[in-house]
Amino acid sequence: MLARAQFALTVMFHFIFPAITIGLGLLIAVLETLRWRTGREVYDRAATFWTKLFALTFAVGVATGVVMEFQFGTNWAAYSRFVGDIFGSPLAAEAILAFFLESAFLGLLLFGRDRISSRLRWFAAAMVALGSTLSGFWIVVADSWMQTPAGFTIIDGKARLTDFWAAVFNPSTMPRFIHTIVSSWSVGAFIMVGVAAWFLLRRRHLDVARTSMTIGVTVALVTAVLMFLTGDMSAREVAHEQSAKFAAMQGLYETTSGADMVIFSLPPTQNPGQAYQAPAIVITRLLSFLTFGSFDSVIKGLQAFPPADWPPVAITFLAYHNMVVIGTIMVLVMLALAWYTRRGSLARHPNWLRLAVLVTPLPLVAQQLGWMTAEIGRQPWVVYDVMRTSQGVSTAVSGPDVLVSLVLLAAVYAVLGSLWLFLLRREILHGPEPVTSAVPVVEPAAETEAERAERGLTPRGA
């Protein structure tokens, strides 16, 4: 139980950071491309500013990521012995094929900008974005194999690889990878929009803010909509491959033909005849239609499975439904912001700007809820239908040892999280700096005297 708590803590805390770096990585690559192609100064300053925030986040991501990789061995030794033949490869591949790329070129991007050409700087940014995305791919491969294991057989109580590609592209890999990457892009885009909105409210760094706002809103809107499409794809895959999890997500106890879609409700109870708890919003038979393409198709309820195989229903249900609610809010807010941005009148609507600042963390929250749905919904299995979580734990590690490490890591993460937020806030308050890099700039940005003076007034650190 403690080992689970520790894993939950470390993985949830860790994932905040890669999500931001995957998202910002793409946006920085976009900005760098614009800078490289147009040579305009505003893109240079914007890219440099966002790269700084990226670097700060990346450091915490690396530090907490090492913990993740070692934790399978430290806390889940029985699991590691059982799945090592399959599960180790994606982790090693992640390091060799992705993580090296990201960290090596980030070093070049951060420290080398005075030594490299404009094109090489763009290339470094592109490699950072590519590395972080590939890294996400291999991690999702590893996790998806736990959800829908494939390409293996069990010999002497150990999983043995029989087909590498079947294991890598197991049924849930692609839907989950796309959903995860798109959601991470939206995490980055919402942060970009939030910070840009804050600059606009304070009337600071207006050119960088406008550029970031336009790019951020575009990506945020597109990804927020895509979340629903990819989420739908992912949910249908779950319905096919992990029907007990799907039943828990939907709060469906009885196997039903023409099942209703519960949009909003309290967690359902097992009372026969009462499928959901009021107050609830329900769309008749929609669930069957969305899942299997017909209003009459049958969806298995939890009662079709032995109770020992049920995931914790209430948490899975709530996490899933709240994720969808937050996703809806994200789309609506971004629609409005995109409307005002297109008309060029966003700066005159301070309330919308304030709202844009407020919704900044929503995709992160939605993502955490999504992971909770996926991983709590997987319970009681660590490898779905193959190995129970309780069988995977390290037998060599004593309860007190785990307690010590749990408390220690919780304390370290609390410090780390607050320092990260504190420094992020400082970097944002500080804002983008005037260009100092050697990259050639074709024309100065179209900037008013007032803005220039304003920039000159902002303090500049060492």
Added chain:
Amino acid sequence: MPDLASIWFLLVGVLLVGYAVLDGFDLGAGTLHLFVAHDDEERRTVMRAIGPVWDGNEVWLLTAGGALFAAFPAVYATVFSGFYLALILLLVALIFRAVSLEFRSKLETTGWRRAWDVAFSVASFLPTLLFGVAIGNVLRGVPLDAAGDYRGGLVGLLNPFALTVGLLASSMFVMQGATWLSLKTEGRVHARSRRAALLAWPAFVVLWLVVTLYSRADAGHLWTNYDNPVAWVAPVAFVVVAAAFPVALRAGRDGLAFGLSSLSIAALIGTMGIGLYPNLLPVTGEASRSLTIHNAASSDLSLTVMLIIALIGMPLVIGYTAFIYWRFRGKVDLREHGY
């Protein structure tokens, strides 16, 4: 044609050498941070000397860990769960190290910077010691129960042999870090780093002698392979490069000295690897329970797939890593972007 498991034994060894050589110099530089750099400018110079590359260097550890998991899951599981508290301590240290590099330059207050300087130094030293202690225990062997679990706790790991190997590792990393810093810096930091390297060298050599003699008494199984004269290539190479190191450094050939220091690390790990093979984790008392490349390896299919990934991926990695090091050649210039 050697078998796949032996190839992976070698590859994990190569990854460990890569890690020890590369992250070795930034861990060593971090350990020396408080001692070779006194004011803020000097300390920024030290951090800048490793700034562009330390992140990539640490990925070698992740790769070695991932490769161990993929190729020898039983060893990964037994060692990582058995050395539990030591590893958690290592992870906490690595966390603090990573963020101290990134966080230090963000605020200009003296207290803030001093606190991160200390954190950086301690969190750089601790891993070098812990890695050494862990390797020392792997070399010496640990007791395992019938289920393959180690139950000796943290105290059981702190035996004199393993602690000596821990000190050997620390001195090795300090020497590597000091040499890197003399290569990358000028003026006072350069002079102090050079002196530190010349002080670390005798400690390193003496500790190596102690560990070698000690292993005769405490870890005799490491000597079996040395019945074969070919095996002596590694220790002889070690002696040669270790002897040449101070000569090169005194002659002001910092680049050559760094190369020799790196080679001595490779030769030392090679010496240990030859002694260990084909074991991965010898078991004291009950030798039949030892984890070897045969009973701990993944399936041939898995090892083949991984080998293909490594053969495609690692040349690329080495290629662009070399390119980036080349871009950052020369002394640190504080006027450029960075900490």
